[in-house]
Amino acid sequence: MVVGVLIGNYVPGVEAAFSIAQFQSVSAPIAIGLIVMMWPILTKVRYEALPALLPNRHALTHIILSLALNWIVAPFLMLALAWAALPDLPTYRTGVIMVGLARCIAMVMVWNALARGDSDYCAVLVVFNSMLQIVLYAPFALLFVNILGGGGGVEKTLHVSYGDVAISVLIYLGIPLAAGVVTRFAMLRLTSRRFFESTFLPYFSPLALLGLLYTIVVMFAYQGHHIVHNLGPVFRVIVPLVLYFVIMWSTTFAFVWWCARPRPRPAMVRGTSASVDEKEKKKRAEWSYEMAVVQSFTAASNNFELAIAVTIAVYGVGSDQALAATIGPLVEVPVLLALTWVALFLRRRLTWHSGWDVEAGTILARDVVQGREEAKRGDEKLAIVSGIEETH
Structure with a gap:
């Protein structure tokens, strides 16, 4: 950020240079960075695990809970915080609302891995x-910006066109999503899963971080002069973002822990049968620490790449809305990194389900997927052993 601001303020002709080539009304260098930083993350997604998870009733329960948190609770919370903190700054408020509408599809996997979800x-x-x-x-952008967000009273500047937003979403989410799917299945087909996960991904994944850093530097270089002359609004934008991340994460984590804690059993049920104990253990394991991590970080995280891309495409790269969206990752990264440490601390301090190893958790359909892989490896070993015996 600092490097970008310095470049924007002291290197002449930066804005003109970035505006020479444009892609869907967005500077080409910025558009490339936005797409590149999402590509590796979407390549890591295990799309092949989806069919095994869907038939599971408990998986559907968690999916419904997560969708409710992400698409109902989170947008309205960000809307309320944006109005409370920025009632007199409609342009910055719109940028914050756009961040709240973009549900996380990338960095959440990083936080989940760090917190062992x-x-x-x-x-x-x-x-x-x-x-x-x-x-x-x-449609959410139209609802929350035009109607619930008040539109700021300046229709030409603040109202969102459905076509512009939809095209931006398809470009900056659809392109990297398609690239991620093609890259993953092509590599798995041409090589092996072991090569893909242990060799290809470790070299390919840093491209996302490089793309993010590159995009932030370019964005702040483009808006360096604008930032220096608007420090007050910039710091005010930080307030609702920090509150949003902390509130969403803590309440979701607390709710899953409340569902996971052991319940006292009625006296008439105690010691009746082993099946009751087994059922109770499974029920508590479904709300394990691993699930608390996934739900809390998914609810608290935002797809700032998409929010930045859409605000740039709709309002322009030099707009207050784009600046507010750009501040999102600069707040989200340190806050959620700190919350991964909080999660690991609470993993040790809280009781999740007595009598069960916290590491076991409920991995939903992972057993199905791993079982198939183990069976396949077992068949391969059996074939090798049979071949050796025949040679003798």
């Missing part, structure tokens, strides 16, 4: 949010 279930939510984002982001 359920990676398979996280991947399923990413798939659902990716599909719903394309369908719902445009």
Whole structure:
């Protein structure tokens, strides 16, 4: 950020240079960065695990809960915080609202991995949010910006065109999503899963971080002069973002923990049968620490890449809305990184389900997927052993 601001203020002709080539009304260097930084993350998604998870009733319960948190609770919370913190700054308020509408489909996988959550279930939510984002982001933007957001009273500046938002979503989410799907299945088909996960992904994944850093530098270089002369509004935008991340994460984490804690059993049920104990253990395991991590970070995270792309396309790269959206990742990254440490601390301090290893958790359909892989490896070993015996 600092580097970008310095470049924007002291290097002449930066804005003109970035505006020479444009892609759907967005500077080409910025558009490339926005697409590149989402490509590797969407390549990591285990799309092949989705069919095994859908038939599971408990998986559907968590999916419904997550969709309610992401598409009902979170947007209205961000709307309320934006109005409370920025009632007199309609342009910045619109940028914050646009951030709240973009549900996370990328960085949540990073936070989930750091906090040791359920990676398979996280991947399923990413798939659902990716599909719903394309369908719902445009109408949600119209509802929350034009109607609930008040439009700021300046129709020409603040109102969103459905066509512009839908095209932007399809470009900046649809392109990297398609690239991620093609890259993943092509590599799995041409190589092996072991090569893909242990060799290809470690070299390919840093491209997302490079794309993010590149985009932030270019964005702040483009808006360096604008930032320096609007420090007051910039710091005010930080307030609703921090509150949003903390409130969404803490309330979701607390709710899943409340569902996971052991319940006292009536005296008449105690010691009746082992099946009751087994059923109770499974019920508590369905709300395990791993699920608390996935639900809380999915609810608290935002797809700032999409919010930045849409605000740039709709309002322009030098707009207050784009600046407010750009501040999103600069607040989200340190706050959610700190919350991963909080999650790991609470993992040790709280009781999740007595008598069960916290590491076991409920991985929903992971057993199905891993069972198939183990069976396949077992068949391969059996074939090798049979071949050796025949040679002797």
